[in-house]
Amino acid sequence: MATIDIAKALELAKRRGLFQGLTRYKCEGYAIEDCLQLVEGIGKQRNPHFVIDDENRFTYENFIKWLHCDSSMKAIDPNTKKVIPGDMYKGIYIAGNTGSGKSWAMEVMLAYADLFHFRVKYGGETDGRLWWRIARADEIVSRFIETTSIDEYKKIKILCIQDFGAEPLEAVAMGNRMNVLRTLLEYRGDRSDCLTLITSNIPMCHQMLVTNYDDRVASRLMEMCNYFEIKGKDRRKL
Ligand SMILES: Nc1ncnc2c1ncn2[C@@H]1O[C@H](COP(=O)(O)OP(=O)(O)OP(=O)(O)O)[C@@H](O)[C@H]1O
Numbered sequence: 001m002a003t004i005d006i007a008k009a010l011e012l013a014k015r016r017g018l019f020q021g022l023t024r025y026k027c028e029g030y031a032i033e034d035c036l037q038l039v040e041g042i043g044k045q046r047n048p049h050f051v052i053d054d055e056n057r058f059t060y061e062n063f064i065k066w067l068h069c070d071s072s073m074k075a076i077d078p079n080t081k082k083v084i085p086g087d088m089y090k091g092i093y094i095a096g097n098t099g100s101g102k103s104w105a106m107e108v109m110l111a112y113a114d115l116f117h118f119r120v121k122y123g124g125e126t127d128g129r130l131w132w133r134i135a136r137a138d139e140i141v142s143r144f145i146e147t148t149s150i151d152e153y154k155k156i157k158i159l160c161i162q163d164f165g166a167e168p169l170e171a172v173a174m175g176n177r178m179n180v181l182r183t184l185l186e187y188r189g190d191r192s193d194c195l196t197l198i199t200s201n202i203p204m205c206h207q208m209l210v211t212n213y214d215d216r217v218a219s220r221l222m223e224m225c226n227y228f229e230i231k232g233k234d235r236r237k238l
Pocket residue numbers: 043047049050051052056096097098099100101102103104105163199200201234235236
């Protein structure tokens with residue numbers, strides 16, 4: 001009987017990411033400095049004042065690495081704020097003050113991702129392109145009120161929720177009262193074949209997340225997302 005190289009087989013199973021229900025592919029052979037320059041160029045096409053500086057460099061650099069599925073990617077521990085290894089099978093949560101550039105980060109990086117055709121596989125499906133749909137949290141709530149359902153947001157493979165925490169917490173549709181974002185994040189947090197990207201003024205681990213969405217959501221967010229903070233003042237006022 002052939003012997004099994006258990007260590008090798010386990011490594012293969014891990015790389016194939018079968019338990020994650022999601023497979024990501026490395027996109028090697030890139031120079032991070034060139035990529036940062038490209039991202040800055042994309043940002044400047046939209047606003048000539050766009051810069052990657054000390055306040056946002058960590059986020060942009062590691063967002064690029066996340067997209068390229070580079071194992072040297074780093075993130076921040078939301079509790080200790082120390083730098084920790086990033087996880088390609090988690091989404092991204094960017095916190096920061098108003099106007100610090102969080103929403104733009106998600107939009108500029110989507111334009112960047114669009115240039116590269118990064119591949120991703122969801123469960124047993126064939127490879128698809130890594131791409132995300134952007135929706136504001138209050139827009140998701142309005143849609144629930146309009147349609148009495150959040151199924152469309154449950155199904156999106158990679159959903160980017162902008163301005164999480166700024167939406168009305170309770171919504172009523174056809175007599176059905178719901179904390180829409182709590183329900184949506186609880187659902188997505190239990191799935192392993194989708195990713196969630198979030199921007200918020202509320203730092204991860206802040207008591208407000210527990211108060212507004214309960215500890216089940218707060219703990220799922222930690223499992224679902226790599227954490228980044230963009231520092232600095234309101235760039236709208238600069
Ligand atoms: N990297 C950047 N360099 C210079 N200006 C930027 C940068 N990113 C964003 N901006 C400018 O700052 C403004 C605010 O950015 P953005 O909407 O991303 O902020 P935000 O952090 O999402 O704010 P809020 O918390 O209010 O949603 C943008 O309109 C844009 O003009």
